[in-house]
Amino acid sequence: MERTIQEVARLAGVTSRTLRHYDELGLVRPSSVGAGGIRRYDAEALVRLQRVLLLRELGLGLPAIARVLEGRADDAEALRAHREWLRQEQDRLARQLASVEATIESLERTEEPMAEDMFDGFDHTRYKDEVEERWGKDAYATSDAWWRGMGDDERRDWQARSAQLGADWIAAAEAGIAPDSDEAQELARRHVEWLAGIPGTPGAVKEYVTGLGELYVADPRFAANYGGEQGAAFVRDALRVYAEAHL
Amino acid sequence: MERTIQEVARLAGVTSRTLRHYDELGLVRPSSVGAGGIRRYDAEALVRLQRVLLLRELGLGLPAIARVLEGRADDAEALRAHREWLRQEQDRLARQLASVEATIESLERTEEPMAEDMFDGFDHTRYKDEVEERWGKDAYATSDAWWRGMGDDERRDWQARSAQLGADWIAAAEAGIAPDSDEAQELARRHVEWLAGIPGTPGAVKEYVTGLGELYVADPRFAANYGGEQGAAFVRDALRVYAEAHL
DNA sequence: CTAGACGTTGACGCAACGTCAACCGCAAGC
DNA sequence: GCTTGCGGTTGACGTTGCGTCAACGTCTAG
Incomplete structure (x- = not known):
């Protein structure tokens, strides 16, 4: 009462390739092999195959299934x-x-109010005067040129990324995690990375990063981006820890 | 103002291997390449990298990201x-x-009541007399020996699979799908596969399968396994359609 | 005898890199 | 001047579960 590989495949709803694969892995071996390596499966092999398929349907990996079948693991x-x-x-x-x-x-x-909100989320380029005062006219001009050189898609992606960074900061601050926790430090790392992508900024420079943190807290226009003064203070603390450790 | 591959990797929180990979794929190319093939990245490349990472964090595949970056797709x-x-x-x-x-x-x-419920979910081996009457003493003896020869784990898996098949039948019947729908036919296929795994049964034989369907409806002891008479009727209809089409 | 259906054993492909391996360039210390 | 060490390079294999050829054997019906 043995079946060919195709019969078994049809019965079990798998392909013959799968059965050969299972044979190769030792998961389900044919009960006997005839001339030319022809595989034949008996009922016992079918039951074994059913155990495999049960566990596979549940999402277990084949190695895990193998351990169960070998009795080396409890199902x-x-x-x-x-x-x-x-x-x-x-x-x-x-x-x-x-x-x-x-x-x-x-x-x-952000599709519609593109002209108005062009600098939304930009931090230091959002307010031309502040930027020029703090980092020099050159820095502002560089950033501005860079921004204007972007295509629409790039600009939108950039804004999306900026918005998401802000949202993640707010979420983290509200979750009440510590500024020196791994999660907050990962956000700080992303923040620095984000800054580094803006030409005209000093980038990953310790003083710049920590100074920016203070600015976020001091200026409500920035603080609003990070969930108010509370959130901005969290950002500042996390950035300081990060800057000390990595910059 | 160009950075080495390691600086960029640190800033972006990826490995240099990833950056080389992206270069190879054409996703993020270095702004220039120095002696010995040394890659250097400028701010523009960083921005491009940030777009990639934004989309990657959201789970997009690299080919999809490439299409967006090339402007061949809307983000x-x-x-x-x-x-x-x-x-x-x-x-x-x-x-x-x-x-x-x-x-x-x-x-x-099913761990505890192993002795009593040993034949639970077995359909035709559950009731010795009926089985002998319908399919002959030989069939019962074969099935019984097979069952007793199983290890505990195998038995439990078998029962789990049987129970799940029953549960899936009930769920399908309650969902109100048609017996000839793809979903119901897939269940029928599994049912036949399940039967084929029991030695002593005719297995995937048209008359056996359709006859069993009638038995499910007629005998409340079986019907209970498939959600009462309503459910059993659904099983019967689905099995009949399947048997006509495939056996 | 041959065509065709079904069987076999490799081997590549996929997703996104991690992980060697083997090699090169450059700076510091002996 | 030579070694050591760090950081760079280019292959190439491994990962998960098979799908999909390719090239070839076997069995059966006409």
Whole structure:
């Protein structure tokens, strides 16, 4: 009562290629092999295949399945571990989806008031006078030229990225995490990276970064970008820790 | 004002390997290349890198990012498509998680009453007399020996799979889908596969499968397994359609 | 005897890099 | 002048689970 590889494939709803793959991995071996290497499967092999497919449908990896089949792992245990996996993946996806939606909205929102809000989210280029006073006329001119040289898409992406950075800062501040926590420091790193992408800025220079942090707190126009004075203070603290450690 | 590959990597929070990879793909090329192929990146390249990282954080694939950067695709459009992706993935994960949890519960529940419920979910081997009468003494003996020859783990997996098949049938019947729909036919395929894994059964034989369907409806003991008479009727209809088409 | 259906064993491809391996260039210390 | 060490380079393989050729054997029906 043995079946050919095609019969088994049809029954199990997989391709013969998959069965050969499982044979190769030792997951499901044919009960016997005939002339020319022809594989034949009996009912026992089918049951083994069903165990594999059950676990595979649940999302377990083939190595994990192999461990269960070899008796080197408990199936309930493997599934509990896998459940954790799934939950974390679910969280990750939820966060990513929220980010994507925020970004789409941000992209669509900034389409119209392009002229007015051109410098929105720019920090130091947003206010020409302040910039010139603090970093020199040259810096402002460089940044401005760079900005004007951008295409529309680039500009929109840049704004989306800036908006997202601000949103992430606010979220982190509201979550009540510490400015020296890994999460906040990762945000600081992104902030510095973001600054470094603006020509005319000193970039990743310790004094510039820490000074900017103070500016955020002192000036409500900047602070608004980072969730008010509270949020701006959080940004300042995180940036200071980061600058001390890495710049 | 150009930076080395390591500086850029540190600023952007990626490895230099990633930057070389992006160069190779044409995603982010260095602004200039010095002696010995040394890559140097200017602010413009950094901005381009930031666009890539923004989209990558949102989960877009590198080819999709490339299309956006080349202006061959709209970024908002790409993100909307990606949002659909994410939603479907979320659904898939939710379903898988529910399945895993049901299976874990099933595995844990059947641990104790192993002796009594040994034949639970077995359909035709559950009731010795009926089986012998319908399919002959030989069939019962074969199935019984096969079952007794199983290890505990295999038995539990088998039961979990059986229970899940029943649960999926009930869910499908309650969802109100048609017996000849793709979804129901896939269940029928699984059912036949499941039957084929039991030695002593005729297996994937048209008359056996359709006859079994009638039995499910006629006998409340079986019907209970498939959500009562209503559910059993659904199973019967789906099995009949499948048998006609494929057996 | 041959065509055709089905079987076999490699081997490449995919996504996004991580991780060697083997080599080169440059600066500092002996 | 030579070694050591850091940082740069270009391949090339490994990862997950098969899909998809390619090239070739085997079995059966006409």
